[in-house]
Amino acid sequence: MEQAVLDQGAGKFGKGAYSLKLLGGFEQSVFEYAGEDGSRFVLKFLDAAKYQKADIIRELTWMAHLAGHGLRIAESVTSREGLLIEEVAHEGQLFYVVAFTIAPGQPLTDLESDASVIERWGRGLGRMHALGKHDSAALLHQMGFAHWNSHPIYTDEFPDAAGEKVHARWKEYLKELSSLPQNPQGYGIVHNDLHHRNFYIHDGDIVFFDFGDVGYHWYAYDIAISIYHAVQTVPGPRKAEFASRFCDALLTGYLQEHTLSNDWIKRIPFFIDFRNVYSFVYFSKYVNWHELDGRTRNYLAGMKADIEAGTPVVHLPIS
Known part of the structure; x- marks a missing residue:
């Protein structure tokens, strides 16, 4: 700049x-x-x-x-x-x-040791979703927050760099998403990017920031975003076990603040895999691949291969 x-x-x-x-x-x-x-x-x-x-x-x-x-x-x-x-x-x-203001505290660097922190993370996310339904939020709804598919990633041409096979997967996900109900029980105002780099831990509490992507989406997707990015911090052999513990702790906190039916909870794995495709398409659209280092290019190549093969990000025991 x-x-x-x-x-x-x-x-x-x-x-x-x-x-x-x-x-x-x-x-x-x-x-x-x-x-x-x-x-x-x-x-x-x-x-x-x-x-x-x-x-x-x-x-x-x-x-x-x-x-x-x-x-x-x-x-x-x-x-x-x-x-x-x-x-x-x-x-x-x-x-x-x-x-x-500069948020007090420190970033969460250890996502594996303290389940109580993950529960507070989930409670904060659940509280956000519940407040979107609060009577005093009526004016906010009237302000016209964007819906899930209004971003240019959905409305512009699909990036050629992502490849035809990824494009086919992308269209499958968009078709499935378009068929989901948008009722108040499962759909509303969400943070839309609440991963572990968008809050600090301070005196045992969580201070949230970076709400630049706020808009209408499914609550289960907001939960999936947190799980997806947390899973990326853990090496492959431990991912499934970590994801299960993390998801349990996050939902334990979340459900203390906001009710979400089991039908929506069961869709979380779908939303996790969609987040993976979304992330790859986003990189393909907005990043100059020639400026990336070799490690990042290799990582993205692995993402692309998994998406094309339909490989889940992680197996979660949700039923």
Whole structure:
């Protein structure tokens, strides 16, 4: 990202001398701001060619709604002009800039040892889903959150880099998804990306952040996302045993906050495998393969082979 863009964005929210440290994000657009006066917060730059301002407003409103009902969320930071969203332009390109407090705590690096942490993770996810049904969330529903298939990954041309066999699998999954009921019991507002890198552990509690993908989807898919990404941290021989324990702990916490019928729970393995295909298609569409290192290319080649062969991500004893 151009330094001129970073400087403009930082100037909108801070003052005096400062430094920016890249934190990451899929587009390498998330930075930590450290001011000479001791101020510290997270800056996120969003390309206006890809993001709508209305979507960002919905994201921030949803986060405030969750925080207002007891969930620990990385809070929004207002700019020097008192705005939650600022705009910066450079050489004909427009960016939206938002800022958040730095979430206290540390990332979860050990997903295997402490089932109580996984239960709290599940409770947080269940609480989010339950709050989407809360009477006070009616206005949020009226704000027009996007539905599951409105993302460009569904509406644009399928990326050639993914290959014809993956495309065939992709169409099978989309057909199955399109046939699923969208009733309030199984479908609603979800985080849509709640893996272990999108929250911190602080004093035994969980602080959630990165709600940029919030929208309508199936609750079972939101659960599957957490399981899918957790499984990726464990070597192959231990995956099945770990996945079973992880899923039990996550659902134990989840069901304390939100009811989900066994019919939907039984669909979690389907959603896990769909997440795998989605992830591969996403990489194929948005990543320049020539810029990837050999390890990543080998990993993606393995993903592709498993998808083409119809190999499940992991076997879960859900029935």
